[in-house]
Amino acid sequence: MAHHPDGEFFTLVIDGRSEDRRLHGLGAVLLVEDLPLTPEVRSEMAMMYDVMEFATALKPAALLHLHHLGALTATYLDPDIRVYADLRDVFESAASAGMALTPHMLRPYPDDDLRLQPSDVMHSGMYNLGFLSTGPAAIRFLAWWCERLKTDAVVDLQQALFTDQRWMDWSTSFERPAILHDPGLNVAYWNLHERRVVEVEGGFEVNGGPLRFFHFSGYDPLTPWLLSKHMLDRPRPLLSEMPGLRTLADAYGAELVEQRHTELRTKRYRLDRLPDGSLLNPYERRLYRDAVLGRDARIGAPPDLVAEPYGLRPWLDEPLPAREGLPPITRTEFALWRTRPDLVAAFPEPFGAHAESFASWLLHDPHSPSHARPRPLGMPRHSDAGLSRAGWSVAAYARAELGVGGAGRRVAKLVAHSGIPSELVGYTGTSLSRQAHAPWRAVADRARYNHTILCVNADQTPSAIHDLGLPKANGALVGYWFWELESFPAHYRRAMDMVDEIWVSSEFNRRSISELSDTPVRLVPLPMRAPSPPTALRRQDLGLPEDRFVFLVNFDYLSVMKRKNPLGALRAYLAAFGPDDGACLVIKSINGEYRRGERERVRLAATGRPDVVLLEDYVTASEMAAMIEVSDAYVSLHRSEGYGLNIADAFALGTPVIATAYSGNMDFCDSGNTLLVPASKVPVGPGAEPYDATSPWAEPDLDVASSHMRRLFDDRSIGEDLVARGRERAAHFSAERLGNELRPVLLDLMMGTMR
Incomplete structure (x- = not known):
């Protein structure tokens, strides 16, 4: 609206109510009942589609509505697009050609394994429909497209369907749309391999021209180190390598926070629930769609939701016909079975030979994937005469x-x-x-x-x-x-x-x-390292600075970064030291290529501090041990550990330890051999799969950790005392002693199976 004050702005609220028409800052608010769709079709679409599918399915109907109101051009913009410049020439192209489209990219992707891949675009369509501009000549195509999307705006890659987008590939055969090749249009994570965003006086440029609009698809201001959640752990564009892009994203994130996006987005989608308040599951939506399309005679005809607005839940809960003597299953249970390949494999005939076993599975835990392939509790014992x-x-x-x-x-x-x-x-x-x-x-x-x-x-x-x-x-x-x-x-x-x-x-x-x-x-405790001669490797051999007090952090991204908490160690270090104080934090990691988003978060947090060294490659076991040995302190501000192998190695190798006073490491850590960091219990929270988000773990006190780091740096005698006691503790866990203690246990187990 700032760039086009003479234009009209509309917002379609897909789960809106009449009171939403009074919302401010959205231009004219449209509701679904305003669109050229019958009540029956609107009800069916709302029930068969999830929120993304429904929003995209309504796009052609909304554009048709605007043209019926007399619009010369009607332009759709996704709500995660921000406009940075005038688009008048784009509208003129749409008025002339009937439609104006932007391809996902203008150049092929590099030959690598990063996202996106050509297959992603082939699944989602050649044109990104976060943007679409249409003129009156597009009405014929919009009407055809609208008809298709009444039932076929689902995400079903096996059927070559991806919401509204794959259908637009047909447009170049049916019509002659304008294909826009300006790199400043619809810039997004999927085309940054070919577009360079730089900050210039008064704004931003892309490949030397003005940035027109940027599509922040999948951007979350609460995870500002990652440009898009849709790239998973293999993002090609990295904010740490693109300072102009990072500035752009940070500014957009600040705007979202200012507009209370992080608060407002927690409001639930109203159409996720039926009028009776029950949750509508994705597999129930798919079953209802197939019933509308008449694709499975076993399901039967769906209720008329206009005449019976409360009729869907009873219909879903109704048992389907079953052979006499066999337990029946409801439509909802059948819907779950159809969408789970593991259940189909385990119970191929849910209405016949496997009816009872499927009913038993449903009774035990109908939603637990761990019971998706029921097997005997004990495995058969294999014989092998040569053993x-x-x-x-x-x-x-x-x-x-x-x-x-x-x-x-x-x-x-x-x-x-x-x-x-x-x-x-x-x-x-x-x-x-x-x-x-x-x-x-x-x-x-x-x-x-x-x-x-x-x-x-x-x-x-x-x-x-x-x-x-x-x-x-x-x-x-x-x-x-x-x-x-x-x-x-x-x-x-x-x-x-x-x-x-x-x-x-x-x-x-x-x-x-x-x-x-x-x-x-x-x-059965694990043995700790035996005493060994000092390593012959030097710091320079290992990539460590020779003239600084080195704090070492070591972790594997595949072991859940949030649990290992390297960012906590980094924050504690930054609070304790300036870049010229003579200290250094070395963060040693592996497998970051499989968690590129998390690695990006660590890289961005370390930006601007030359005294923070990131070592991200594999080293040999002897090199890793040497790295612990030649460091001045080992730091583990974990939120939980099953044991703590690196802490145990630091004990044996004579390196002082700072560690969270919680979990498995407390079997060998105490206040005499470790600078312990107290912690409070907090929920795990999201982003730490496979751990349950509601379960507790520790949140170490970073102020105390920071103080411990400074004490070790200022008084080296503290470290000497810790090392002496740590080595004593490591000797207690020698392989010889623990092996002797384990011998009778092993013999008892062997004798027990031979009786």
């Missing part, structure tokens, strides 16, 4: 460079020190981490012994048991598990029933899992 019974196979991510892989290798060392014959068996599973670690002993491809310790977590236990053919005949099967919250997820019960015992590394884990498990849970 040697008198020994243990430790199956682990033997070569993987990740925490649970390191834990598995330590368990193998622990069992070896028990004196009982054993081996290390390699397992890869779905691990994305580099498989380049050279274990301390040979790695077997298959288990030779009857008895197995499976060092994969509960979520991977069923698939690992299947892949490795476990448990063996008359053999014991132990699961060595980690978990990082006080409550263990109930959907892992099935994995619990597959093992004879569950072993854990910390009392924190033992309490968490024991509360849920009928399977015995045993505390």
